[in-house]
Amino acid sequence: DTGVSQDPRHKITKRGQNVTFRCDPISEHNRLYWYRQTLGQGPEFLTYFQNEAQLEKSRLLSDRFSAERPKGSFSTLEIQRTEQGDSAMYLCASSFGLLQETQYFGPGTRLLVL
C-alpha cells in the first residue's frame, strides 16, 4: 500500500492554458474525491467517483473543469482555459467501504496560474 499519489506535484501555467492532473488512489479503494484548497481555507469539495461513476459535482466546478475515472482506478482532473482564480492546491482523496469511510489524502498538486 503506497498511499494516494498525485502527479504533478507542482504546475505553473499561463492564463488561458489547459492543465491536467492525475490521481492514483489506494489500490482497493473504490471511492475517489477531488478537493481544492486555497491559502487559509479548508479544502472544498469538487467532485467524487464511486468506481467509474461520477456521483456528485460541486457548484464550484464550472464548465471549464472536467474529471474522469475511466476504469475505476486512476482519475484525471482537467481545467480548460485556466484563470488566475484557479490557483490553488488540488487534493485527491480515496476511501473504501459503504459506511463511515475514512478518506486518505494524496500530497496534492499545487497550481499557479500566471
Place this chain on the structure above:
Amino acid sequence: QKEVEQNSGPLSVPEGAIASLNCTYSDRGSQSFFWYRQYSGKSPELIMFIYSNGDKEDGRFTAQLNKASQYVSLLIRDSQPSDSATYLCAVAAGGTSYGKLTFGQGTILTVHP
C-alpha cells in the same frame, strides 16, 4: 452561517499543556466527523474519526462529539512542538451526498517550548 465553523486561532499553548480545539456544524444529518492535521505546504493527514456521541481516545488525542449541540472537539494532551500545525475539522454528509467532506477553515495551533 458556515456549514462547519472553527476558531481560526492562532491557538498558542506551552509544551506539555492540553490544547483544546473546537468545531460546530450546521447539518443535523451529518454522520461522521474527522480531525485532520495539516502542516504548512502539506496535505491533510487523518488524526481521528468519531461517529457516536461521547469521547474517543487515541494516544494523546481525544475526540468528543455531542450531536445534540452539533459540536465536535479535539483535545491534545502533553502538547509537543511537533503538534504545531493547522487542525481541520471535517464533517461527512448523509443522504445522497454520503461521504462528501465539508471542512472548517482550520485552527492554527502553535506549541511553544
